[in-house]
Amino acid sequence: MGQVPVVWLEAGDFFGDPTPTGDMQNKMLIKGMSFIRYAAANVGPRELAGGIDKFLKFSGAASFPFVSANLVTDPGGKPFVEPYVVHEIDVRAPGDDEARRLRIGIIGFTAHKRGFLKATPDNKNLVTIPPVEALERWLPKLRRKADLLVALVAMRYEEALALAQAAEEMGMPLDFVLGGMGDFVTRDEASMLGSTKVVYSGNMGKRLGEVRVFLDAERKPARSVFDAIWLTKDYPGNPDLESMVGATLDDMGEWFSAHQTFGSPLTPVVIGSSYTGAGRCKSCHEQAFAVWEDTVHAHALDTLVRERQMYNPECLLCHTTGYRKAGGYIGMSNTPQLAHIQCESCHGASGTHPESRVAGFGKAGIQSCLPCHTRENSPEFNFSSYWERIRH
Ligand code: HEC
Ligand code: HEC
Ligand code: HEC
Ligand code: HEC
Structure with missing residues (x-):
C-alpha cells in the first residue's frame, strides 16, 4: 500500500487577537504549521486585523504559502498574495504500478465586506471583491494546471455554497470547499453540492477536519469521507510541538501577569x-x-x-x-x-x-x-x- 499522502490546509481566520499576546500566538502558529508542513493557508479578516505589516512579518516566517483570490489592492485590483497555488503529491490510483503525480490546485477566498479596507505600505488600499468575481478571473487558469480543485474559504456556509454553485455553472466544478466560520460544523452525509464536497470543521482548534479521498483509475475522486475529529487526549501530543506551545504559553503568562493589575485598561470600574x-x-x-x-x-x-x-x-x-x-x-x-x-x-x-x-x-x-x-x-x-x- 505505501504511506497515504496527507495534505495539511488551513481555511483562514486562524490568527490570534491583534494584541501583544495574540502576536505571540501567531508566531507560534506559523512555526507549528511550518513544522507540520502545511501546504497552504487562506487569508481571512483575522490575519489582517493587526495591519498589513504585521501580516507580512508573520507570513514571511512561514514555510507554506498564503493564498487569496479576492483580496486585492485598490486601485489596481492586483492580488495581495498568490490567488492560488498548485501543490503536487505522488499517489497510486487503482491499477497504477508506480506512483504518479497529482496536482492539487488550492485557491483561497474570504467573505466580501464593503467596509473592509487596510492601508498597504505603498499607500494603496487592500479591499475584498466578491468571491464569484475572483472565481471567474482565476478558476479557468487554475483548472488547466490542476487535476484536483480545492477552495479554502473564510465565509458563511451559504456564501460557500454559492461559490461552489458558480464554479459548477462555469463547467469547472470544485472538488472540495473547505471552510471555517465560527463553531459551524458540517456532517458528511449532507456535504455534497452536485459533485462538490463542502465541509466546515468548527473553530478554536478543537477539531481537525479530515477529508479522506479515494481516487479512481483516472485519479479523480471516486469517493470521499469527511469527519470533524475532536482532538481529545486520546491523540498523543507531539513532544516538539508541545515544547513550542509550552514556551509560548509561558511567554503569554508572563505578559498577562505583568498587565493584570488594578488600574489596567482591561479592568472595568466598579x-x-x-x-x-x-x-x-x-x-x-x-x-x-x-x-x-x-x-x-x-x-x-x-x-x-x-x-x-x-x-x-x-x-x-x-x-x-x-x-x-x-x-x-x-x-x-x-x-x-x-x-x-x-x-x-x-x-x-x-x-x-x-x-x-x-x-x-x-x-x-x-x-x-x-x-x-x-x-x-x-x-x-x-x-x-x-x-x-x-x-x-
Ligand atoms: C465558554 C466557556 C469556557 C471557556 C472559554 C473555556 N472553558 Fe474550559 N471548560 C468549560 C466547561 C463548561 C467545562 C466543563 C465541560 C464538561 O465537563 O461538560 C470546561 C472544562 C475544561 C477542562 C477539562 C477539565 C477536566 O479536568 O476534565 C479543561 C482542561 C479546560 N476546560 C481548559 C480550558 C482552557 C485551557 C481554556 C482556554 C483556552 C478554556 N478551558 C476555556 C468552559 C470553558
Ligand atoms: C462561569 C462559567 C460556568 C458556569 C456559569 C457554570 N459552569 Fe459548570 N463548569 C464550568 C467549568 C469551567 C467546568 C469545568 C471545571 C474544571 O474541571 O476545571 C464546569 C464543570 C461542571 C460540571 C462537572 C462536569 C464534569 O464533567 O465533571 C457540572 C456538573 C457543571 N459544571 C454543572 C453546571 C450547571 C448545572 C451550571 C448552571 C446551573 C453550571 N455548571 C454553570 C463553568 C461554568
Ligand atoms: C448574613 C446572612 C447571609 C449572607 C452572608 C448571604 N445570604 Fe443569601 N440569603 C440570606 C437570607 C436571609 C436570604 C433570604 C432567605 C429567605 O427568606 O428565603 C437569602 C437568600 C439568598 C438567595 C435566594 C434564595 C431564595 O430561595 O430566595 C440566594 C440565591 C442567596 N441568598 C445567595 C447568596 C450568596 C451567593 C451569598 C454570598 C455572596 C449570600 N447569599 C450571602 C442570608 C444571607
Ligand atoms: C453553577 C451554578 C451555581 C453555583 C456555583 C451556585 N449555585 Fe446556588 N443555585 C444554582 C441553581 C441553578 C439553583 C436552583 C434554583 C432553583 O432550583 O430554582 C441554586 C439554588 C440556590 C439557593 C436556593 C436554594 C433553595 O432552596 O431554593 C441558594 C440559597 C443558593 N443556590 C446559594 C448558593 C451559594 C451560597 C453558592 C456558593 C457557595 C451557590 N449557590 C453556588 C446555581 C448555582
Missing part, C-alpha cells in the same frame, strides 16, 4: 454592587457552601494552572468569577477571593446581598449555565443531569 466571593456566603448558606466546595467549579482555576493557561483571558472568562465584569476576577495577586467558579458565577454579583438578605435574590437556572456550558466547551451538557451533580 459602580454599585459587585462581586464579593463565596467566603462571605458560607456563614448563612452553610449547606450550599459545603456542596459547592466539593464540585469541580470550586477548583476550575487549578485546571488552568495545570494547563499553563491561568493568565489566558480566553480561558479565565469561564474558569473564574466575574472576569472582565465590574468588580470581578482580575488576577491571583489582587482578587484571589474570586478565583474558580463561585456562587456569584450563577447567582450574579452579590456584594450588597449579605446586608440586605432579601428572598428571591439571585434567581438561577439553566440560563445561568449556558454562557459557559457552550456546545464547544461542554458538548455533553444537559441541565437536569448536570444540575444533579451540583444540586444544593
Whole structure:
C-alpha cells in the first residue's frame, strides 16, 4: 500500500487577537504549521486585523504559502498574495504500478465586506471583491494546471455554497470547499453540492477536519469521507510541538501577569454592587457552601494552572468569577477571593446581598449555565443531569 499522502490546509481566520499576546500566538502558529508542513493557508479578516505589516512579518516566517483570490489592492485590483497555488503529491490510483503525480490546485477566498479596507505600505488600499468575481478571473487558469480543485474559504456556509454553485455553472466544478466560520460544523452525509464536497470543521482548534479521498483509475475522486475529529487526549501530543506551545504559553503568562493589575485598561470600574466571593456566603448558606466546595467549579482555576493557561483571558472568562465584569476576577495577586467558579458565577454579583438578605435574590437556572456550558466547551451538557451533580 505505501504511506497515504496527507495534505495539511488551513481555511483562514486562524490568527490570534491583534494584541501583544495574540502576536505571540501567531508566531507560534506559523512555526507549528511550518513544522507540520502545511501546504497552504487562506487569508481571512483575522490575519489582517493587526495591519498589513504585521501580516507580512508573520507570513514571511512561514514555510507554506498564503493564498487569496479576492483580496486585492485598490486601485489596481492586483492580488495581495498568490490567488492560488498548485501543490503536487505522488499517489497510486487503482491499477497504477508506480506512483504518479497529482496536482492539487488550492485557491483561497474570504467573505466580501464593503467596509473592509487596510492601508498597504505603498499607500494603496487592500479591499475584498466578491468571491464569484475572483472565481471567474482565476478558476479557468487554475483548472488547466490542476487535476484536483480545492477552495479554502473564510465565509458563511451559504456564501460557500454559492461559490461552489458558480464554479459548477462555469463547467469547472470544485472538488472540495473547505471552510471555517465560527463553531459551524458540517456532517458528511449532507456535504455534497452536485459533485462538490463542502465541509466546515468548527473553530478554536478543537477539531481537525479530515477529508479522506479515494481516487479512481483516472485519479479523480471516486469517493470521499469527511469527519470533524475532536482532538481529545486520546491523540498523543507531539513532544516538539508541545515544547513550542509550552514556551509560548509561558511567554503569554508572563505578559498577562505583568498587565493584570488594578488600574489596567482591561479592568472595568466598579459602580454599585459587585462581586464579593463565596467566603462571605458560607456563614448563612452553610449547606450550599459545603456542596459547592466539593464540585469541580470550586477548583476550575487549578485546571488552568495545570494547563499553563491561568493568565489566558480566553480561558479565565469561564474558569473564574466575574472576569472582565465590574468588580470581578482580575488576577491571583489582587482578587484571589474570586478565583474558580463561585456562587456569584450563577447567582450574579452579590456584594450588597449579605446586608440586605432579601428572598428571591439571585434567581438561577439553566440560563445561568449556558454562557459557559457552550456546545464547544461542554458538548455533553444537559441541565437536569448536570444540575444533579451540583444540586444544593
Ligand atoms: C448574613 C446572612 C447571609 C449572607 C452572608 C448571604 N445570604 Fe443569601 N440569603 C440570606 C437570607 C436571609 C436570604 C433570604 C432567605 C429567605 O427568606 O428565603 C437569602 C437568600 C439568598 C438567595 C435566594 C434564595 C431564595 O430561595 O430566595 C440566594 C440565591 C442567596 N441568598 C445567595 C447568596 C450568596 C451567593 C451569598 C454570598 C455572596 C449570600 N447569599 C450571602 C442570608 C444571607
Ligand atoms: C465558554 C466557556 C469556557 C471557556 C472559554 C473555556 N472553558 Fe474550559 N471548560 C468549560 C466547561 C463548561 C467545562 C466543563 C465541560 C464538561 O465537563 O461538560 C470546561 C472544562 C475544561 C477542562 C477539562 C477539565 C477536566 O479536568 O476534565 C479543561 C482542561 C479546560 N476546560 C481548559 C480550558 C482552557 C485551557 C481554556 C482556554 C483556552 C478554556 N478551558 C476555556 C468552559 C470553558
Ligand atoms: C453553577 C451554578 C451555581 C453555583 C456555583 C451556585 N449555585 Fe446556588 N443555585 C444554582 C441553581 C441553578 C439553583 C436552583 C434554583 C432553583 O432550583 O430554582 C441554586 C439554588 C440556590 C439557593 C436556593 C436554594 C433553595 O432552596 O431554593 C441558594 C440559597 C443558593 N443556590 C446559594 C448558593 C451559594 C451560597 C453558592 C456558593 C457557595 C451557590 N449557590 C453556588 C446555581 C448555582
Ligand atoms: C462561569 C462559567 C460556568 C458556569 C456559569 C457554570 N459552569 Fe459548570 N463548569 C464550568 C467549568 C469551567 C467546568 C469545568 C471545571 C474544571 O474541571 O476545571 C464546569 C464543570 C461542571 C460540571 C462537572 C462536569 C464534569 O464533567 O465533571 C457540572 C456538573 C457543571 N459544571 C454543572 C453546571 C450547571 C448545572 C451550571 C448552571 C446551573 C453550571 N455548571 C454553570 C463553568 C461554568
